[in-house]
Amino acid sequence: MKERINRLARGIIDGERPEMAWQPEAVSETIRFDAVTKREILISSTNRLNVKGFVYSSNPRVRIPAGNNSFGGVRNRIAYEVDASYLAPGETIEGSFSLVTNCGEKEIPFLFTVGSGAPGEKLAGLETAEDFLHVAERDQETALRLLDYQGFTSAPFMQDLHVRALYDGLRGYGSRQNFMEEFLISLGVKRPVRLMMDDREIRYENLAEHQQDELLIRSDSWGYIRVDAEADADFIYLPRKSFTQTDFDEGCLHIPFVILSERLHAGKNTGCIRIRSRHLRTVVPVSVSMNAGGDRKALTWQKEFARYMDLRRKTVSKEDITQDLGELRRAAERVRILGEGLEEAQLPNALIEQDIQVLDGTRPLQELVDSMLHAGFSGGRTGEAGSYYLHLLEIARDIRPEDDPEPGLAVLEQLFTRGCRSPFLYEMALALLKRDPSRLDNPGDFEIQTMYYAVRKAEFGRELAVRCAIGAGSIRRYHNLALRLLMALYRIFPEKEILTAICAVMIRQDRRGGRWFEWYERGINKDVSLTRLYEYYLASLPGDYGRLLPEKVLIYFAYTQDMDVTSRENLYWNIVTYAKPNSQTYRDFVPSMERFALEQLFQGKIDSRLAAIYRKMIAEDLIDAKLARVLPPILRAARIRCRDQEMRYVVVVHEELMVEDAYPLENGYAFVPVFSDRDVILMQDSYGNRYTSVRYEQEPAMEDVDELVERCFLVNPDQPLLLVNACHQAAQKEMPDGEDCELLIKADRAVKLHPLFRDRMIGAVLRYYRKVQEKTEIPEEGLQYLLQMDKRMISQKQRSEVCGILIDNEYFSEAWDMVRTYTLTDLPADRLAALVGRLILDSLFAEDPMILHFAMRILDEGKADTVLLDYLCEHFNGTTEQMYGVLVRGLREHVETYDLEERLVAQMLFTGNTARMDAVFEMYAQSAKTSENVVRAYFTVRSAEYFFRNAACGDRVFAYLEGMVDASSEKDKVPDIYLIALTKYYSTLSDLTPKQREVCQSVVNSMIDSGMVFSYFKDLARFVIIPGDILDKEIVEYHGSRDRFPYLRVRILPEEENYHYEEMRQVYQGVYVREKVLFEGEIMEYQIEEETEEGRVVTAEGSISCREVKTRAPGNRFASLNEMSLALDMKNESDLQQKMTEYLKKDAAVEQLFTLQ
Missing domain, CATH: 1.10.12 (Lyase 2-enoyl-coa Hydratase; Chain  A, domain 2)
Incomplete structure (x- = not known):
């Protein structure tokens, strides 16, 4: 700007101004929220002349780095920053860039929308949950990416607290697809997927090769699906076992499977395919029958063979089998007949025939044993009847019933230890034990197994049973079969000794729970005397025990102090449930029940029985500060039952808090604190997936506890969840009162609140403070809360409200820190005026760009006082219109304008925006101090406008020019434009004073000497002497470009019909003339052409004729x-x-x- 002023002051006029282009012409863009975005404006010259100037932004969030708002050159890049810090997605930053240049003043509007950076979709467009559903329906991958994006919570429909709680509880756990599915279902915009299939049995017969088939599953809607398939038979092969929604085609899923024929056995092969999914659980039976006709004959033979072996087993322990021999022969004959034609029956039938011969005495036993060993029978645990029979033969060969039992038992035990589990072995052992039961006094595995076999298959007496029970009851190590044996013995012989043994073993093995209760109860009813029998009885008390405990049990425990927690819980629950409160039994136990209840409360324990105890034992007067800290979650506990066996946890998400609680499901049950119907309950499986669609049953653990809860809050108002509930009610009020406000402030300081809920709370506090300010002052405690508040965690609107309150209470420094940090642009003008006025005074009018911006805004809204006007006059620079407005208002209010007039005049001269320049220059000329360069530049511009554009100028301009020219002794040193403008002005006057004629003559002489001749010279001939060679000619004058020489085509009528070219000469910057002698009656027509990219074009045309002028010359x-x-x-x-x-x-x-x- 200074360079241009200096050039104008020397009378130098740029013949051609730069032509400016800029990109973009308007800025409309979405920028990332909570970030600073850097961009550029490109300003270039289209005619290769340097473009120079300044750029200003109308919005403080769109900043041009300090010292970089000036530019100059053919191509200019202007960097700027858009600060979206602390703005929410969807908010806008609007304004314009003002370009103040030597080409004029231009405006580039901008509109920046704060976006989320989310892919594919603008979050601002997700007004409702249905909008998000439509995105998921069109493109699930885009919807998943939106869900994962951190800015998703800024979508309009996510501003609901309940929706946000659902989102927070589901996000980040398990499968992303499941997350989206459950989220949409929980919003109520999508129904759960339903799967359907036919689970009837699939049958095949006589397969000779692999059989391929498939299961068909249908879904009734789109959504996330996972299906797992599993086969439980080796002849069923599943090529693939896991499927998702991507495997469905038009709502159908085909699960292929193959029946492997090489793995099928004769007869009926059975198996199943298990289908497991969140939406479907079923079993599809699969059966394959092979050679059904042959199988029936073989099965009949096998049954008869087994019948023969069972008859033979019963003869093992008999000394005389004469009576049984006939039946054995008949059975053997049936086996032989049925086995005819069956290959598998040939060898067993031959062996049976030999066995009959042994029994008849016609064949030695050793030959039969040798034959069986030669045939391949091993004697091992194959499960084949022949192998069991071989055991019989081995035993019969080595042991005789009439011998001493002990050696025989030793041999049998040795076979047992080797792995033999033949029923023939057990039959022989039982026979020996009946003869000598001493081994049962300290039984081992062999004796226990033998007796267990006897219970199921044989006969024995009471004495043997009791002796066995006493011996088994003394076993110290864990032996599950021994306990089963004792119970089986008791069912046959219900003797007290056996019951005592059962209870002893159960106590020794620490058997607790409802399944054992009947045995402990029988023991007590039979007066069994065992240590800790009563304790185990109580610990095993079942949930459906619907009566008061027996009196002897209650008496026993009235004097017992060392009970475990489970026993005491069961005892006290039974008493508070079934005993009458006014009974002596109830009163006797009250002190111990109260102690127990408090003990468990402080440990935070809760279940159905404890809940019953708490409800009866905890009274309002018992609640002190210590108990009030732990009691509310217990009082608000809910019993959750989930029948889905895949679920492992119940998750409770509190809308108002940033925390969640997870509780394990035990046998499908969990007790969780639910403080309000706003709490969100989710189910979680072992893979971490969370669900809102899993069904569950919920009921309060305790009824009628509202008074106890209120007492807890009264005693301990700091309990977080009770405090939050109270805050919820306060924030819901249209106009909270003082107590509500104190409560909200307390919660904000003490509890980690959810941002959305905190936003509502602070909104309620600010509503209250606005109401208070209308009548009185905000208390100091409230102001300190606002000062100490973390302003980053509130909305931009609330920041402005807080800032306004601080301004009203004269916390100007703190308010200005907020304005600077958060760029608060929506403060009311009156509050802003108070703030900016104080800042200006405190800073002693030091220049600050942001203060200048707000001061200008205050001025535009008509709220500026003299302090702001004084500040603007001293420091403000902007567009010509803005600066002119500041000047006019400053003069009207009679404030010091400093050098504003000079800055404004200089800018008008620089930009060419001279519409109001005369008025401003008048004010400038009257100031105490002026710049000669600025003054001369002004007159240069006015002279040029007058000459080139015939712009009207005031008399002051020409008076100045006249005085300057007259005062100069060397006219050739006066800027040419001054001389030209002055002489042209003289040519328009009707007369000149003698002084003016003198000045005019000297100027004309100087101009003619310099070769400058203009068409208006002939009009000056009235006042001064113009040489005849000028007056004799007519002059064509053309204002063009000094860089493009014009071409003149003329013809003189009536003599010439065709145009011809004649040369023009340049007499001043871009001013060309052609002098031509014309006689009376002649007319010269002319055309002036210039060279362009398209060729020569006519830029001016006309005609002139001989003109007689008045002149003072001869x-x-x-x-x-x-x-x-x-x-x-x-x-x-x-x-x-x-x-x-x-x-x-x-x-x-x-x-x-x-x-x-």
């Missing part, structure tokens, strides 16, 4: 000739004679006075 030859020609045409002979005489006299005088060499 007539010239061409004038005399024109006068004679005119008299001749008029046939005025006397006038013609007179003109001819004058011409001859003048011609003679010239020859006499001026001799040509």
